[in-house]
Amino acid sequence: MKTKLTLDLEKTLYETCQETGSIAVEEVTMPDDHGIVDTLSYQRLPNGQDEWRCYELKVTKNDFHSNAKLSFIGNYNYFVLPLSLYQEIKAEIPAEIGVMSYQKYDKMQLEAATEPVLTPGYLTVEKKPRYQELQLDSGELMRNFLYSLAREVRKAKRVDTGISQYSTDRLFSELKKRHQHYDIYDPENNFYERFIKETQTNAVTALQEEVDALNLEVARLQHQLLEASHQ
Template structure:
């Protein structure tokens, strides 16, 4: 399971790549058994060349020293680390590997922001990566990248479809896993009924707010017509 900090790094890195004109995708399996890179980005350069960047996210010293394979096969390869961890392991990072450090926004900085804040924190380039030749064939890398993008699109479509895509049997099993005292024969502890009731209540509340807003607009229009007879 990903920690909250890992998810914050992922979210911030995704926005960072997009802002710099790259297309990122997370958890891409590398060709030739080169492992799984945490985030892989693709960018078409003005001269027509392509640029691949690999990012490995680490949130603890133990994580940094893990025996897990590092998939640094891109033209530029980076560690993405919380700033405090970067300070601790800076001397252990190979010369050719770059570092982006992460720091969360504090309450004061958020209060002073003049533009909408869309990420939980920000990244700083602590060390630039050196250019390297690709560690795998580019056509294979492109194929794996496309398949990973398709996976993310599929996940987004599933989320958009909501519960309608699941069978009643599967929903029942999932609800049982999520509620320790689920008992379909006991209304007081029937989690499914509670779920449906909460969903319907939210829908009713949203509709009521919309109706109230429309009634308010109608009242204003009526008042204008009474004050300005044709």
């Protein structure tokens, strides 16, 4: 499970990449023993060259010192760290690796904003990375990048369709699970109870609308018959 801080870093980094004209995606699996890139960005430069940047996100000192593979296979490679963590371990950052520090917006900054704030914080380049040649074939890198983008599109489509993709049997099964945790002392807060109540209310409303429509039609016919009898 990712911590809230990790998710905040991810979201801020993603928006930062978008602002610079890059395409970014999280958790890109590399072939062989190259590991998984936390965030990988791609940009086609004006000179026609492709530029790849890799970002490793670390939120604690233990995380930074873990044995997890660092997938610095791009042209430019960065650590993305909370500012407080960077100040603790900056002497340990390799010379060729860049650093972006994260700080959360405070209340005054949010109140002073003249445009909608899309991220929980902002990134500052503390140390620029050195250029290096790709550590992986560019075609293979692009394929893995596209696979990860496709994964994110599938996830987004699932969110967009919501529960409509599930069968009635599946939905009914989920409702029964909710009923197993029924709170007899506070029925108003039970999802099952609220679902049944709303379903019944909607049914009654629909029937009432149908009755009203029939009564209106009967009144109209009676009025026509009355006019015909007077002629």
